[in-house]
Amino acid sequence: MRIIIYTLKRLLLLIPILLGISIITFAITHIIPGDPLYILLSPYAKEDDIQNARVELGLDKPLYVQYGIYLNDLVHGDLGYAYRTRKPVLDDIKQRFPATFELTTLSLFLAVIVGVPLGVQAAVHRDTWFDHLVRIVSVGGVSIPIFWTGVVLIYILYYKLKIAPPPMGRMGIMDTPPDTITGMYIMDSILTKNWVALKVSLKYIALPAITLSFAMLAPIMRITRNSMLEVLNSNFVRTARSLGLSKRTVIYNDALRNALLPVVTSIGQILGWSLGGEVLVEVVFSWPGLGYYAVNSILNTDYAPVQGFVLLTAMIYVLVNLAVDLLYTVIDPRITY
Amino acid sequence: MSEPLLKVQDLKIHFSTFYGVAKAVDGISFEVQHGEALGLVGESGSGKSVTGMAILQLIQPPGKVVAGDIIFAGKSLVDYSEKEMQNVRGSKISMIFQNPRTCLNPVLTLGRQIDRVYLQHNNVTPAQASEHRLEMLSRVGIGDPIRFSNNYPHQVSGGMCQRAMIVMAIICEPQLVIADEPTTGLDVTIQRQIMELLAEMRERMNETQILITHDLGVVAETCHRIVVMYASRVMEVSPTRQLFNEPLHPYTIGLLNSIPRVDIDEQPTPLPGYVPNALNRPSGCPFHPRCSRAQERCQVEQPELVPVKDGRSAACFFVEK
């Protein structure tokens, strides 16, 4: 089938993309100042010790040789060693990825289930007070720094009202996480039927997810509204109305389904773009995810984790966009590959 | 004479736009009898489509029905709630539009689009709806209704789309079908087929039809009576034959002269001037700037549509009673 070939082609395209990215990240991380050996050994290390370690780790070799070694390791699934955590990068990423994935998908889910209906209603009730309210909220979502949203929510809901759990990560100190299957607490709690863990993990993820989704909400709402306005004026919507179909059917079956394409496209982009917000949310809520890990690694000039993180992000971005493109064919029968 | 199926009385529809109020329909009245085919003709922008939409109460903001009444089967549709209107639309009155391809939902199969109309207005199972649909499709001349039903609009021709649309419009056997330039955007050969199909359906299903068009040739063949509109107003209402033989209103006369005719060996003479903008209709008789017979009175006083003779009416001071 053509679609399989298309998918395979797109997946094959990942290879040159990842190759290119690996070269760029390798080059950047090795050119910026700061020798990681001073992290590995100690800032007080003597020059001789640093030299010895440099030879031992092959850091004295020319850059292209180092890259060759790195690439070879990469092909064998070895992303290198993180000096800061004293663990293989792959282990670190495996440990943190589920936390980030869970938070991002939940936030996106919230943003979509709230943002799309709001955008639809804003378009249907165009230029009413509701439309204006939605616009204000969406401007807020874009312009209020995500850090600030998080801090305010914590201050009010945790510190003052004491209804939110402490911003201490995925669970409290006394809570036991569910048995690890996927690493995502909500998923694992459900899979192992551990309802206590489910309740706790939902409680802890609520504020960070709301904070992140607030920022994602704005573009989704705006794009839904604009796309809906266009579709609501289209001839087939007029036809549907002229045939006595109920308002709900007209709005959701006729208009929304046709307005969805730009929304789905934007979701692919939002995922890429929300990474920055993700890092901030992780910092504010002590969420042990990949974003904060990467930032910390950058601050500590720990090369390998940064490279691994960028590669993973690029791969996810490409895969998400592939998924989006495949979703197109489901939403719109006119699109084929 | 029995009570007409539809009575449009002094209907006024205004669009408030950035540039001012566009009086798209400015006090029109006409009647449609049971079983009749009524032609609604006029140049572009004269308010025909808006009138059709108003009958279905589908005027959207910034448009608004500001005055007048629409009485369908003895009931005023203007007083209907949105919910009540939904039960009228598609079921008692339906509409067929121009450019059928753009009027169909691109992401639903044709079969599904037809079925949901039937399911909306009838208490039947999806299986029954689908059975009914296949029957109707054969009736409008679709060879392989099952295959046709599984297609999306973009996969079939424009003519086929219009057939699907017609099926949607008549599947609930409405009493009144409004066809708004149903052949615009179609190939010439297909146009004919569609017109024939509409005529056939009217006879077989005992429908009443309003045919909106600016093509006098089309109405001449299919309609019993004709309403001529110009600049948001009705100029003349006459049975088809009389209208062509002996047009009353200067505008009708001009219109007839402007089309090439097979029976008369004369060059068509186009109407001088332009259709006035809906935002800025002339005072008095809207046709006076282009009328050869216009006098001072026409500039200030608006002529009412008044019965003239043989059930004909016209809106002109100089038409003899």
Place this chain on the structure above:
Amino acid sequence: MKQLRKWFAFGLATVVVLSLLLASCAPAATEVPTSVGPVVTDAPVVTESPTEPPVVEHTLTIAVSADIAGWDPVTSIYWLANEVIVNTHDTLVDYGPKTDANGNPVRDITNVVPNLAESFTDEGGKVFTFVLRPNAKFNNGDPVTAQAVKASFERVLSIPSLASWLLTDVAFVKTADQITVVDDATVKFTLADTNPIFLKVLAEMNMVIVNVAEIQAKGGATAEDQQKWASANPTGSGPYMLEKYEAGVELVLTANLNYWGEPPYYSKVVYKIVPDVQNRLLLLQNGDVDVVYEPPLKDYETLKANPDLSVYATPTFGTLFWWLPFNTPPWDKVELRQAIAHAIPYETIIKDVTYGYAAPALSWIPLGLEGHINASPYNYDLVKAAELLTTAGYPGGVGLPTITFYAKQGVPEEEQVAVYIQAELAKIGITMEIQPVALAAHSEKLASHEAGLFAFNFWIPYVPDPIYSEFWNFKFSESGCCNYGSFNDPSVDALIDKGLYELDPAIRNGYVEEVQRKVAAFVPSIPIYHPSWNVAMLKSIMGYSYYPDTLLRFGQLYGE
């Protein structure tokens, strides 16, 4: 057909998304990298009931900003790792408690007391004999024998590091033969020369005793593998052991059931990583965590006013030094360095940057260490600074190159101090650019003694001794710690060398004073201030005592 194709595409999209999920599947199980195993011993089983776990579990929670792994005492230098090390291991000796002049609970650095060693003797400041506690065991149950202690120090000597340098050059234990096993419980150190601070060196956290046998058995074949294993698995005999470490999330210590001393009141200590400083304070004020280190000084008064909290601000022996280039022209002219020293608004900085929680630096050796004198003639005096510039041949600063100052990213106080200095230098005609650099880059610049370097180094002597401080800071060295300006004066080096073995306190203090006077004249570095070490904790926590290395000993804490 069409329908099928659609479902197929949907399926594919789902597969792509799921493959993302799968990538996260089977994540590294949060392993417990401890070494709890069956107690293997050749000795006949003694029917002595093992220490029962405490009935009531008390948990102490500490919110910290970030974590850096690596608990090998020989190579560790980060304070959080160091704190884990001092709580999971024991030094042979320790300092006794006392209360300082301000009523702060601190350690008496003149009173070295037994710790893992039950007793010790000092013969002429050169031969030291330690008798180990008979019940001392490593956390895996192995007994702490004289052989194990010797092996632990041998290991320090074998790994080139700050610790090994400390042992050979400061403590005069140059080779392993200087350590002899007298019997299973007795170990003897014969130093290369007399040494007045040997015991203090042994009280330093790098000198804790590790279980070399376990490291060799479990760490793998090569020395490198063993070192990697050791940095992830503390093997000591301390009151706690590492139960769990989840990088970026938390680190959990639990009471070591094999501990020779009193079982700690807090049977569990949890470090929670909370990157945002304001959140750490909110958590403390809501009672969700028990301890927060180094709260922002601006919030200090608010915390003090909170009746539920105890806040300790203890003066330290730490000094914020500003290192100047000693050899790079034109800064090799001493008058220029003196001019800079006169241009620093010391009092304003203490008032504005540290909110008063710092002591003015009157010398290169802090008040409280023996031999301290008010050696610094450099008060804030712009007139004098300008005069000195003229003397140096740069009146009004004309002709001087722009100073590039490297500020460590993520240490706001240091950056603020730099800004204050920048403003004053501008007044006498010296321009200074502040360039923030990442931690590693900063460390590299310091350690390589980059030519023309202007940078801060915060120095805190883990061995609270003036000669020790002078040894690291002012003895000539072209790289490494901590003479970052490569200050070179043979007479100073000679004084420090003599001080290292001089037993007579009066003579030794004379050396200390002389070094301070010489350094004051040369100004290779400028002491800016001595900060206090600040800890905020719930009022219900008792037993806090400040150590010269600032690290908290959880075993000493208890609740009401």
